[in-house]
Each structure stands twice: as C-alpha cells, then as structure tokens.
Amino acid sequence: MTYRFVGERGEFNVVRKGISRAFWNDIYHWLIKLSWRYFWLLLVAIYGGVNVLFAILFMLGGDCIHGADPNSFSDHFFFSIQTIATIGYGALYPKTLYADLLVSIEAFLGVVITALSTGLVFAKFSRPTARVLFSDRAVITEFNDERTLMFRMANLRGNQIVDATVDVSFVRFETTSEGERFRRFYTLPLKRRRTSMFALSWTVMHVIDEESPLYGLSPEDWEEDQAEMIISMNGVDGTFGQMIHARYSYTIDEVAIDARFVDILTVREDNMLEVDFSHFHHVE
DSSP states (O other): OOOOSBOTTSOBOOOOOSSOOOGGGGHHHHHHHSOHHHHHHHHHHHHHHHHHHHHHHHHHTOSOEETSOTTOHHHHHHHHHHHHTTOOOSSSEEOSHHHHHHHHHHHHHHHHHHHHHHHHHHHHHHSOOOOEEEOSOEEEEEETTEEEEEEEEEEOSSSOEEEEEEEEEEEEEEEOTTSOEEEEEEEOOOSOOEEEEESSEEEEEEEOOTTSTTTTOOHHHHHHTTOEEEEEEEEEETTTOOEEEEEEEEOGGGEEETOOBOOOEEEOTTSOEEEOGGGTTOBO
16 A cells, blocks of 8 residues: 555644644644634533533532522532623622632633633634645646646635645655665646636646656556655635645556546536536546
C-alpha cells in the first residue's frame, strides 16, 4: 500500500514524536480547528459541568439558598443556571456569606465563559475556508501531441477565488549513495499555474517531457518509490478578501493512464454557460 503524506481532506498523515502534544499549549488554535459538532458538544459539556459543580458546592453549604430544599440537587442546579446566566427571578437567592461568595465567583465565571465562547464562535464563523473540489482521479493522456498529466479542480461556492495559484509537487523516496533513504520533493512545471479569477472549473496540466520528473516512470516505479503527487491551491476569497487554501494528493492508484475527463462545460441555447458537476469525476 502506498504511503500517503497528504490525506484526501488535505490533512497531513504525520505522527509527531518528541514534542509536547498537550492541547492547552496551543488551545486557541485547537479550538478554532475543532469541528462545529465537537465545538458545541464541548461548550455544552463545560456549561453543564460548571453548573453541576456549583450545585454540589451550594448543597455543601447546607440551607444557604432561600426557597431551595437543602437536599434537592435540582433546586441548587437550576439556581446555579440562574446565577451563571444572571437571570435572577427572585424566588431563589443566597442567604449566607458562603452562598454569596459562591454566587460572586460563579457570576464572574459566567461572564468569562460567555465572552470566550462568543469570541470563539465569531472567530470560527469569520474564518474563510475554501470549498474546492478535486477530481477523484488524475489522468495521463495525449494533449496537443504531448504526453500530459491532468487533474481538475472546481470552486463549489458561487463567489470567485481571486489571484488563484496552484503548485504541484511530485514526492518520492530516494536512496543516496551512502544508503540513506529520504523523501524528495520535485516541483512540476505547469502550463498555467495562476489564474486571476477562479470561478468555475480549472484543468491543471503538466507536460511529461524529458525534463519532467515523471518522464520514463512506470506505475511500478511509482509503487516502489512510494510516490505521491501533492497539490496546493492558494487564493484570495472574493467575498471576505482573505487568503484561503486547499490541498489534495494523488497516488498511482488514482491516476488513470490513457484516459480523458468527460466534458462538463456546455453552452445552452440561451447563451448561458452550464457546468455539469455530476460528471466532474468521470473519465473515458
């Protein structure tokens, strides 16, 4: 099985050893990268955990909350919710110094949690991400009488990616004359690596000539060298005006030899350009 440095979702398949992996060393970055599902689950867990903790602390104070049963966890739990949210209905309120101190601490903690969670939600919402679709397979075929490697990209959003650039690296294991094995990166020259406006689809091409790192390589050579083709796309989001990026990779199992992509662009009778993404991954 071919080793894959970059996963299908653009993540790096690397395990880092010898360094501290404690998430609190870079907790902000960890929270920003966290998926929305786990982010909301984490907030709910923190909110519930804090209220459970203070409900227990209030119960340890005995009969310290007016209107609450000293032995009722639910009374103290919902009083904690009212306190952390600064609701204050008036039916329940502290009547001892111990309870007053706990209320003061919890109210302050509630303000901090609200401020931090609001800032994180805003940061996650305002962070632009690229919705770039890469073809499932790359192809090697004849194009204008030249052996050419191709793959397709598409901008799935209705906006434009301004000043988009794409770089393709061919990565393989090589062995030095001293017998050391290392992973070497080759930059593949492209027919067009930059476009001022990436709005629909883009077929990226590399000519396999005598100067190409792919020249003379067979599928067996790709397998033996654990070769991989890594794609990196960068551009400016036309809506947010911020830099976005996307990554993808192909192994030899995902390269179709002597195949062509199915055409997805047609001009309709009303002179509108139609892009059929249902055939985006199809080759013939």
